[in-house]
Amino acid sequence: MLIHNSGNIEGTEILKISHETKDEQIIAYYSEKYFTKTHQKLDINAMKTLFKLIKNAGDNTFFIDIGCENGTRLDYLYQNGIKGIGLDIAITNIIQGRQKFPHLKFIHGFAEEIPFLDNYFDLALFGINLKHTRNPEEILFEAIRVTKHALFFIITHNHENDDWITSPMSIQKLKDFLKDFKLDISCYLPNGTEYNNDDLYSSHNTSETLIIKAIITSSTTELLNEWSLCKKNEQEAYNYSLIIEKDQWEKTPGIVRHESELARFNLVSHLIQGGHVLEMACGNGDGLSEIINHKLRVVGIDISKNGIIHARTNNINKIKENEINFCLMDCFETAFKDNSFDTVIIPEVLEHIRSTRRIIQEAVRVVRHGGRIIISVPDGLLVPWEGHLRIFFKDTLETEIKQYTDDIEWHSLPFKKWLFCSFFVFKPQHQITDGPLVDILMPTYNGRETIRKAITSVQKQTYSNWNLIVVNDGGEDVSDIIQSLDDPRIKYIVTKHGGKSHALNIGIHKSYGEFISYFDDDDIIYPLHIEMLILSAIERNKGFVYSDWYEVSINESGDEINRYIEYSTDVTPLMLFYQNYINHKCILHKREYLSIVGDYDESLKVLIDWDMIRRLAFVEAPFHVHSFSSEHYQYFIDGKIQNKITSIWSKNNQIGEQTFDKIIHKSNKMLTVLTKKN
Structure with missing residues (x-):
C-alpha cells in the first residue's frame, strides 16, 4: 500500500465519505492528514479524570485506544501504570508512534475490523470522534465486541481544520446514538464533575473536553449478537465483490517470482509438521510448488476462481496422483471440519484484508491439537503495493498473534523483505x-x-x-x-x-x-x-x-x-x-x-x-x-x-x-x- 498525496482525493469527496468509500482511499487520506503531525496535544486535566475513571474499573485494566494517533494518550496512561494497545488507520501515526514510544504496542488496522478476539480488552477508548468515520455503527459494534466492560469517548472541539469531518454529530446526538446501543451513559468534565448540560458543547469553538463513559449492558450484548449475524453475510458479499474487482489471476496464469519469494516458498516447505497441509489464499498454487514434492496430502484454497483454475492446470499430474487438491473457498469460513490439518499456511494474506482476526481464527479452528500455523507478511513498507490494506512490523504482528499463543517462533530469510513466523496450536480438550x-x-x-x-x-x-x-x-x-x-x-x-x-x-x-x-x-x-x-x-x-x-x-x-x-x-x-x-x-x-x-x-x-x-x-x-x-x-x-x-x-x-x-x-x-x- 502506497501513501498517496491527499490531492488524489478531492476535498468535496471527503465530505461525502460513506460505506462505498474504498479502503485504500481511507488509508491514503488519513496517512497524508497526519504526515506532518508530530505532536498530539493532551488536555492533562481530562487525562487525569480519565485515569481515575479507568482505575475505578479495577486493577490490571487492559484497554484498546481506537484512533490512537501517535500514542501520546497511550503513553500517558502507560506511565501511570495502565497498559493498552493503540489502533490507527494512518500509517504515519503508526510509524511515528513506534519511533517516539518504542515501549508501546501499536496496530495498523481498521476500526471496522478490529483484529482482536471477543472480550479481549477490559475497556476501549475512542481517541477519534465517530463523526470522523465512514461507518459509526459498525465501528461501535466492533468496539463493543472486543470489550468486556465499558467504552470511553474523549470529545474535543479544538481541531484546526474541521473541514475533514465526515459525519457531523453533536454531543447530544452522540449520546442518543450510544443509547440506541443500550449503553449506560454518563458524562464528565475535565475536573471530574459529572455533567449533563450539553449547551456548553453546542459550539465547535470551545476547547473544553468532555469524557463520555458508556457501560456495556446485557441488552447491548443481545444487540451485538444480532448484529454479528447480519455482518457475517455482509462480509461474505464484500469478500467476493473485492475479489471480482481485484482478481490478479483473471488474465495472468502466473507471475515471475522474486528470489525473496522463492526463498520463502523453500522455507515454508521445511517447516511443515505432519502429513496433511492447508494453504489459505493459495492463488495460482506457486507457494505449494516445493511442498507437493514431499508426498504430503496438500489442499490449497482461494476465493479467486481464476486462481484455482490456474493452480489446477499447473499441477494436473499431482492432482491425478491424489497428492494435492485446489478448492474454491472463502478463507474466512471454510468447509473443513475442526482439527482437519496438521499444518496451515497463511502466506502474504493478512496485508490484503481488513479482518485478519477472522482468517487466523479459522486457521486455528481447522488445525488440529498440536498443529502448526505458518504466517508471512511483508515487513513494514519494504514491499510497497497498492493492494496492501494493512502494514505489519515484527512487534505489531507479534501483538496480534499473542492472542493465540505465548510461544512464537521467528524464522530468518536471506532477503529481509518478509516477516516470517510460526506457532503451534494447543487444544487441551483433544489431548x-x-x-x-x-x-x-x-x-x-x-x-x-x-x-x-x-x-x-x-x-x-x-x-x-x-x-x-x-x-x-x-x-x-x-x-x-x-x-x-x-x-x-x-x-x-x-x-x-x-x-x-x-x-x-x-x-x-x-x-x-x-x-x-x-x-x-x-x-x-x-x-x-x-x-x-x-x-x-x-x-x-x-x-x-x-x-x-x-x-x-x-x-x-x-x-x-x-x-x-x-x-x-x-x-x-x-x-x-x-x-x-x-x-x-x-x-x-x-x-x-x-x-x-x-x-x-x-x-x-x-x-x-x-x-x-x-x-x-x-x-x-x-x-x-x-x-x-x-x-x-x-x-x-x-x-x-x-x-x-x-x-x-x-x-x-x-x-x-x-x-x-x-x-x-x-x-x-x-x-x-x-x-x-x-
Whole structure:
C-alpha cells in the first residue's frame, strides 16, 4: 500500500465519505492528514479524570485506544501504570508512534475490523470522534465486541481544520446514538464533575473536553449478537465483490517470482509438521510448488476462481496422483471440519484484508491439537503495493498473534523483505490420554544450554502417556532444570561417564513402557511426534516405525542459517546395510525387540544409532510415517557444521572406518543367527 498525496482525493469527496468509500482511499487520506503531525496535544486535566475513571474499573485494566494517533494518550496512561494497545488507520501515526514510544504496542488496522478476539480488552477508548468515520455503527459494534466492560469517548472541539469531518454529530446526538446501543451513559468534565448540560458543547469553538463513559449492558450484548449475524453475510458479499474487482489471476496464469519469494516458498516447505497441509489464499498454487514434492496430502484454497483454475492446470499430474487438491473457498469460513490439518499456511494474506482476526481464527479452528500455523507478511513498507490494506512490523504482528499463543517462533530469510513466523496450536480438550506407555530415552552430556528447550518440546506432546528418562552421562548437573519443569513423567538418572551407548543402556534398563523412543538433549520434537508414531504403530500393527525430520544448521551465534531434508525415504532393511537413512530420534519400536537384538554396543564411539537401527530392521522392516515431526540440530564445531558425534569422527577418521567395518561384521553374524531361527 502506497501513501498517496491527499490531492488524489478531492476535498468535496471527503465530505461525502460513506460505506462505498474504498479502503485504500481511507488509508491514503488519513496517512497524508497526519504526515506532518508530530505532536498530539493532551488536555492533562481530562487525562487525569480519565485515569481515575479507568482505575475505578479495577486493577490490571487492559484497554484498546481506537484512533490512537501517535500514542501520546497511550503513553500517558502507560506511565501511570495502565497498559493498552493503540489502533490507527494512518500509517504515519503508526510509524511515528513506534519511533517516539518504542515501549508501546501499536496496530495498523481498521476500526471496522478490529483484529482482536471477543472480550479481549477490559475497556476501549475512542481517541477519534465517530463523526470522523465512514461507518459509526459498525465501528461501535466492533468496539463493543472486543470489550468486556465499558467504552470511553474523549470529545474535543479544538481541531484546526474541521473541514475533514465526515459525519457531523453533536454531543447530544452522540449520546442518543450510544443509547440506541443500550449503553449506560454518563458524562464528565475535565475536573471530574459529572455533567449533563450539553449547551456548553453546542459550539465547535470551545476547547473544553468532555469524557463520555458508556457501560456495556446485557441488552447491548443481545444487540451485538444480532448484529454479528447480519455482518457475517455482509462480509461474505464484500469478500467476493473485492475479489471480482481485484482478481490478479483473471488474465495472468502466473507471475515471475522474486528470489525473496522463492526463498520463502523453500522455507515454508521445511517447516511443515505432519502429513496433511492447508494453504489459505493459495492463488495460482506457486507457494505449494516445493511442498507437493514431499508426498504430503496438500489442499490449497482461494476465493479467486481464476486462481484455482490456474493452480489446477499447473499441477494436473499431482492432482491425478491424489497428492494435492485446489478448492474454491472463502478463507474466512471454510468447509473443513475442526482439527482437519496438521499444518496451515497463511502466506502474504493478512496485508490484503481488513479482518485478519477472522482468517487466523479459522486457521486455528481447522488445525488440529498440536498443529502448526505458518504466517508471512511483508515487513513494514519494504514491499510497497497498492493492494496492501494493512502494514505489519515484527512487534505489531507479534501483538496480534499473542492472542493465540505465548510461544512464537521467528524464522530468518536471506532477503529481509518478509516477516516470517510460526506457532503451534494447543487444544487441551483433544489431548490423547489413552494408549500404550512410551518411554523416551534422552542421554545428556554437558547439554545444559539446550536441554530445557528439548524437554519442553516433549512436554508439549499431544500424546500424554509417556515417560522421559534423562540419563546424565557424567556431565554437568542439570537436576535444577529437571526440578523446575515439575513433571512427574520426567525421570532423572546420573551415571559415570561411559559414552552415549552406556547412557542409553542405563535408560533401557530403567524403562518399562511397551514402546521406546529416543531423543537428544539438543534437538526438538514437534507436538504431534509421539502421537503420529504410536497411532501408526497401533493402526498398522507395526512394532518399528519412523517419521521424517529437518536438519537445521546453527552458527556460532546461535542463529539458524539453513534447514533442509536429508532423507525422506521408504527404507528397506537392505538399504540400511551400508548406509543409514533414518534419524535415531525419529524411531519408535516395541521394547521387547531389545531382548532379540540386544543392548547398545558400548564399544562404539560413532555410528551408534545406525548400529541399533540396522539390528531392529532385521527383526521387522521399518514402517515409514510420512510426517515431518522433529528437528535435528547441527552446530559449528571447529569451523565445520556437525553434531557432537560426527565431530568425533572428523577428529579421527580412522575411528569411523573401524566402526563401520565392525558393525558390518557384527550384523552379518546376527543375520545368520536370525535366519537359522526362522
